[in-house]
Amino acid sequence: MRILIIEDDALVADGMRRGLSQSGFAVDHVSSAELAEAALTQENFDLLLVDLGLPGADGFDLIKRLRRGGNSAPVLIVTARDALADRVSALDLGADDYLVKPFALPELAARCRALIRRSKSSSNSDLSIGPLRLDISRRETKVHARPVDLTRREWAILECLALHAGQVVAKDRLQQAISSWEDGITTNAVEVYISRLRGKLGDDVAIRTVRGLGYRLDETVA
Numbered sequence: 001m002r003i004l005i006i007e008d009d010a011l012v013a014d015g016m017r018r019g020l021s022q023s024g025f026a027v028d029h030v031s032s033a034e035l036a037e038a039a040l041t042q043e044n045f046d047l048l049l050v051d052l053g054l055p056g057a058d059g060f061d062l063i064k065r066l067r068r069g070g071n072s073a074p075v076l077i078v079t080a081r082d083a084l085a086d087r088v089s090a091l092d093l094g095a096d097d098y099l100v101k102p103f104a105l106p107e108l109a110a111r112c113r114a115l116i117r118r119s120k121s122s123s124n125s126d127l128s129i130g131p132l133r134l135d136i137s138r139r140e141t142k143v144h145a146r147p148v149d150l151t152r153r154e155w156a157i158l159e160c161l162a163l164h165a166g167q168v169v170a171k172d173r174l175q176q177a178i179s180s181w182e183d184g185i186t187t188n189a190v191e192v193y194i195s196r197l198r199g200k201l202g203d204d205v206a207i208r209t210v211r212g213l214g215y216r217l218d219e220t221v222a
Helices: 010-022 033-042 059-068 084-093 105-119 152-163 171-178 187-201
Strands: 002-006 026-030 047-050 075-079 097-100 126-129 132-135 140-143 146-148 168-170 207-210 214-217
Touching (some): 002 010, 002 033, 010 026, 010 105, 026 171, 033 059, 047 059, 047 105, 059 075, 059 084, 075 105, 084 097, 097 105, 132 152, 152 171, 152 187, 152 214, 168 171, 171 187, 187 207
Parallel strands (some): 002 047, 047 075, 075 097
Antiparallel strands (some): 126 132, 132 140, 140 146, 168 214, 207 214
């Protein structure tokens, strides 16, 4: 899953980026609301982490602009401001959650996973698609109760497909789910990871190629 951090403190942003990357997320960072808006016109992100005290347009302004423009990506406010009025204002403007600095990285990662699941209409951290079981909180995969060892990017692709089970997911959407700006992953690499997943998961898990569109994780095997 892909996260955009909007934070003007480079040290704080780097710590968040490193911690979330270790938790399996693809993470990018910008330092202002204006740069965030530019990035969002070019890329899809599953979650936005927004600091309120940004230079120029602040976090409140950014949330307001995004929601008025129809951007429904979940927003987690990550800020040092702990006043009740700030919490209420942010949530009323369209933020989905609010976390006060300093925080523990495991809590940040857990809140990110919860918000992304919720945005995909899945409140449960355990996903079941036929014989396939995914424990999102632990990043564990099983097929017929058999553990399957996946790399970070294989897991990210499978998670994205599982959260959209029965739906076609475009190849470029999967590309964005596994790569940040620093990674330089191509859409051809997605084909490689899909091939590896099929080999590891076996014939009882159906990842279909929908020619010209993308891939679909079927809920049943024909």
